[in-house]
Amino acid sequence: MLREGDMEQATRQALSDLAASIPSIRSPLRTLSGGQRQAVAIARTLISQPRLVVLDEPTASLSVAQTADVLTHIEQLRELGLGVIFISHNIGDVQAVSDRVEVLRHGRNNGSFAAQEAQYSDLIAAIIGTYRGPAANMR
Numbered sequence: 001m002l003r004e005g006d007m008e009q010a011t012r013q014a015l016s017d018l019a020a021s022i023p024s025i026r027s028p029l030r031t032l033s034g035g036q037r038q039a040v041a042i043a044r045t046l047i048s049q050p051r052l053v054v055l056d057e058p059t060a061s062l063s064v065a066q067t068a069d070v071l072t073h074i075e076q077l078r079e080l081g082l083g084v085i086f087i088s089h090n091i092g093d094v095q096a097v098s099d100r101v102e103v104l105r106h107g108r109n110n111g112s113f114a115a116q117e118a119q120y121s122d123l124i125a126a127i128i129g130t131y132r133g134p135a136a137n138m139r
Helices: 004-018 034-046 064-079 091-097 120-128
Strands: 052-056 083-087 100-105 108-114
Touching (some): 004 034, 004 064, 034 052, 083 091, 091 120, 100 120, 108 120
Parallel strands (some): 052 083
Antiparallel strands (some): 100 108
């Protein structure tokens, strides 16, 4: 037996925690925007009360406005006290919501940076394998 009332309450709470703007919890996914679909996907993970959420390219193929919404949801996850691993090729998005940036190249860590202090050119150099910056940035 499905407990629809309990499911609706959990859904409303998860969407509220994210500050997500969904017209109705009964709206079919196909009627939602890409950003709203991402909000639903993130909210679904909250139902299981995780301590860590891994998001792999959540802003890929979203409009600028939808991307802003998803980045807001990521900030909300942090405010909820959850650990967030945000995997993205968009350096601006990563720096906007991250404390640290770990650059992986061919499956290995190629640089570790404080997000707000990292220079764009150093991040690009780490991505393409030419970073030779100060040891202080490499941790």
